[in-house]
Amino acid sequence: MELKVFKFGGASVNSAAGFHNVFRILKRHRGSPVMTVVSALGKTTNALEILLKHYLANDPILLIESYRAIQDVHFNIIHQLFPDETHPVYGEAESLFDQLRGYIRKGHLYDKIKRSYDFEYDQIVSYGELFSSCILSNYLNSKGIACALFDARKLIMTDHTYRDARVNWDKTAGRINSAILPWIAGSVPGSVALTQGFIGSDPSNNTTTLGREGSDYTAAILAYVLKTSEVTIWKDVPGVLNADPKWFKNPKKLPTISYREAIELAYFGASVIHPKTIRPLENAGIKLFVKSFEKPAAAGTLITNIDHWDIKVPIYIRKQNQVLISISPRDFSFIVEENLSQIFTVLAKYRSRANVMQNSAISFSVCLDRNEQVLSDLIEELSLDYEIRYNYNVELFTVRHYTPSAIKRLTKGRSVLLEQKTRHTVHLVVK
Ligand code: ASP
Ligand code: MG
Secondary structure (H helix, E strand, C coil): CCCEEEEECHHHHCCHHHHHHHHHHHHHCCCCCEEEEECCCCCHHHHHHHHHHHHHCCCHHHHHHHHHHHHHHHHHHHHHHCCCCCCHHHHHHHHHHHHHHHHHHHHHHCHHHCCCHHHHHHHHHCHHHHHHHHHHHHHHHHCCCCEEEECHHHCCEECCCCCCCCECHHHHHHHHHHHHHHHHHHCCCCCEEEEECCEEECCCCCEEECCCCCHHHHHHHHHHHHCCCEEEEEECCCCCECCCCCCCCCCCECCEEEHHHHHHHHHCCCCCCCCCCHHHHHHHCCEEEEEECCCCCCCCEEEECCCCCCCCCCEEEEEEEEEEEEEEECCCCCCCHHHHHHHHHHHHHCCCCCCEEEECCCCEEEEEECCHHHHHHHHHHHHCCEEEEEEEEEEEEEEECCCHHHHHHHHCCCCEEEEEECCCEEEEEEC
């Protein structure tokens, strides 16, 4: 039977019951070998980002507190899944936690060895996936599914753009083919090859990450290289919805959408799929299913090569924690090409993506993610030549296939600081 590629997100492994459910889903697909990608448990990536903050601030008390909290969450689940405390998972997880502790201890003692935020991010935050894959591989084996664990840092070869690493496709294909093809050839039906999502390594063997939600992308890379015909992303929602149920009442599931639509949605910040995921799939015509891990038999959403615009409902995307910056030349001159090029150079330098932008004669406005670390450096640098005004605590709404009532629904009782419309999309920066 043909190889399948599955990706399980953090929400599917945030409890012992979640691990059991992953096992059940894999058992349903006993007929074929499954390449499985797993994310970090629940909110572990966020928790590691907090640990990183304390590490960089060299705050030993908060550092150890955040480390313990992460350790507790993991060992709690391990205890529930493996009542026998002599099971090897205990030693393996312990040793991963020791590695992380060793790393942060060294940086704490010798502050000078710390490198950039992005570099340290990848070295530390990548542990989330190492922990989860250690638990899942042991659990599947203990339940009778033959599971081989492959270290993604030996499969996904990237450059050294830490926190947003670019994949070296040739090297990655070489690695995946030489590791996974022999495994497929020798595997019995129902075996699982497991690897970590989100992480890879650079030519100097440092760990890199592919950007938040990057595990989807890992699954797409594997599917592309291994030439499968489909990928399934198992999520805590029934499929791709027309809005995030966390803030929108009664969202509707979209049964089928085109690759293009999915790219647009991901690009503008819908938390459905990592933005880089779709391109390789589209390129090779690989179908992408987004399905509910709670209702594995339900249809979910199919993302494929369809060419239509008949989406009947507006699709709402909300980005919180935005800042709207308006940039005007200090010498009262107009905004011209030289200014734009200078501004974009600074944005690129700090890897701050312009979520939406607009210019007038004397100012350029741009909506950015509110990342304090990056913003203060960026604003300082631009302030040399420009007067900067900013509006914190704004939100960015993007509506695809908008209608007047969709816009009204979002802007009622709020002030709109910027509005931009194209034929299919409207962006609204609101306060
Ligand atoms: N654990 C990472 C994150 O939460 C990657 C992923 O889940 O896809 O962003
Ligand atoms: Mg995650």
